[in-house]
Amino acid sequence: MRESDTPIDRRTVLGGIGAGAVGIAGCLGEEGDGLEETDDDTEGETGGDTEATQEGSVTVTGVWTEDEEEDFLAVVDHVEAETDLEITYEPRDTEAILTGTLIDYEAGVATADIVVIPSPARVQSDAESGHLAPLTDTWDPENFAPDPDLVSVDDEAYAAPFKMDLKPGFWYRQSFFDEHGLEEPDDYDQFLDLLEEIDGIEGVEAPLASGNGDGWPLSDVTEAFILRQEDGDQLQLDLIDGEAEFTDDRVVTAFEEIQDLLTDGYFSEVRDFGIQYEFFWENEIPLYFMGSWTPTFGAIEDPEDLDVFMLPGTDAMVAAENWFTVPEYGDDVEAAQAAVEEMVSADGQEVWAERGGFIASNLDVPEDAYDVEIMLELSEMADEVELVPDLDDTVGDPFQSEFWSVLTGFWAEPDQDVEPLLDSLDTVLQETVEEQDEV
Structure with missing residues (x-):
């Protein structure tokens, strides 16, 4: 940085x-x-009764x-x-x-x-x-x-x-980048080149970590690919509002970009997001899309060695x-x-x-x-x-649960056609937004 x-x-x-x-x-x-x-006179404190x-x-x-x-x-x-x-x-x-x-x-x-x-x-x-x-x-x-x-x-x-x-982007260890002469990518082509270079380093399982809990860490990285599309920040807001469809060409492109990385073997095996920090710190999975809580995890032995870059082409952050x-x-x-x-x-x-x-x-x-x-x-x-805002957290259920489920299945079987997945997600998205509008 x-x-x-x-x-x-x-x-x-x-x-x-x-x-x-x-x-x-x-x-x-x-x-x-x-x-x-409120009537609280103490500056900086909450103002309640x-x-x-x-x-x-x-x-x-x-x-x-x-x-x-x-x-x-x-x-x-x-x-x-x-x-x-x-x-x-x-x-x-x-x-x-x-x-x-x-x-x-x-x-x-x-x-x-x-x-x-x-x-x-x-x-x-x-x-x-x-x-x-x-x-x-x-x-x-x-x-x-x-x-x-x-x-x-x-x-x-x-x-x-x-x-x-x-949720800024991909975390990495500066010492790992220095040791192997790696640099943060300026555009998406350089990002792909970086993944290829990391993939060839001895001891690396895969360049990108696939963190999982109930599907939410996969949703975070997926949102990053949505945000990197044209007018991605407005697209995210429109999806939340139900004004955009999940079958939008930009969402399709985001899923296809992830699909290419999955089929090329650039994403690791799916593991609990906390366990993946251990693989990350040992440089077995050198890039991890995670949030601002990262420096506090026990596997991170030296937070001063951490750095992070946004997915190239992204002008928005969750x-x-x-x-x-x-x-x-x-x-x-x-x-x-x-x-x-x-x-x-x-x-x-x-x-x-x-x-x-x-x-x-x-x-x-x-x-x-x-x-x-x-x-x-x-x-x-x-x-x-x-x-x-976070897409699935803001929209809520039933969309959130369906989103997590679909992404977990997508990571398990990345060769499947993305359009039926997005059709089903859009149906649930619109139903969820309509239910909220009726409240």
């Missing part, structure tokens, strides 16, 4: 993420008129495991000290959270007192169904990057933003949020709201930012909290491109 002498203004960078989200607010349901200002100190116990379920779990537990320690609450955390994968909460909520059961949801569409749907308690008073939108309209119903916010995930929600069916909703307020505060988010692999949604987290240089460089990259 190139060096810059220009200081990074996180309010500008992350404010851009919020502005990018505003463009899709209308496709997720009726926009609210905004949230009322929630009691700051309470006694009780709160359970949290989210997607953070292994090293990210340790980072979140450090935030939990901070919140416990500030609120006198006892907090327990249970990690689950994304699919388990999305499907499990649906079942639990319909039965009037809280999956946990606080549930981390990656999909704004699901937040709005759950709120419309009466499953969620409001969180308007736990955060002041003036101090945060994300737009509250994304998770609001009738001017009431039903989620609070925490961790921001940028920016996604992790949202805290509080089910109405919990034993102590007020205690859960108090815990959320402290977690999303500048002090709460700074705890993880200082540990690395975290970009705060709270704009009052100071720049000097980011000790790992690559995290500031990511912010610089984000400031130079258009920022768009």
Whole structure:
């Protein structure tokens, strides 16, 4: 990555993420008129009426495991000290959270007192169904990057933003590139040449990692190929809005480009995304399309050796949020709201930012909290491109589950005709968007 002498203004960078989200607010349901200002006089803190100190116990379920779990537990320690609450955390994968909460909520059961949801569409749907308690008073939108309209119903916010995930491109080890005389590609032809060169290096299984969980890491790299097409950022927004079809020629081209890489053997065997970091660090799979959480994983022994480049031809980057929600069916909703307020505060988010692999949604987290240089460089990259929402997270189910399933099958059988796959995905996409419009 190139060096810059220009200081990074996180309010500008992350404010851009919020502005990018505003463009899709209308496709997720009726926009609210905004949230009322709060009476908190402390600059940089959330502005709510929630009691700051309470006694009780709160359970949290989210997607953070292994090293990210340790980072979140450090935030939990901070919140416990500030609120006198006892907090327990249970990690689950994304699919388990999305499907499990649906079942639990319909039965009037809280999956946990606080549930981390990656999909704004699901937040709005759950709120419309009466499953969620409001969180308007736990955060002041003036101090945060994300737009509250994304998770609001009738001017009431039903989620609070925490961790921001940028999905910039292909990570690599600078030492590996230096050892073999490799350079970042300037265009797609150079990208293909780079893959061919890496493929010929002894000890390399494949140039590109195929990370998997429930299909979502495959969806991230697929979105990158969609974004690299002509007007890719607008195409992504139009797909989210249902104004573009998944059979669009540009989507077909994106899938065909991936298909060529798969059939040429440039993608590795599909493995759990966390395990793939081990192969990545050992230079067995030197390029890995992953998000801004990468420097924090245990397999990354030296974050200073990391660098990243965007897929050539791409002028947009996905920016996604992790949202805290509080089910109405919990034993102590007020205690859960108090815990959320402290977690999303500048002090709460700074705890993880200082540990690395975290970009705060709270704009009052100071720049000097980011000790790992690559995290500031990511912010610089984000400031130079258009920022768009995550496609499947924003659209939600049933499209998201179908998207993941189709991609898992595509990686397993890349020789199949892509057009029937895209026909089926477009049908589910349009049905999902129509259902949201009816809410």
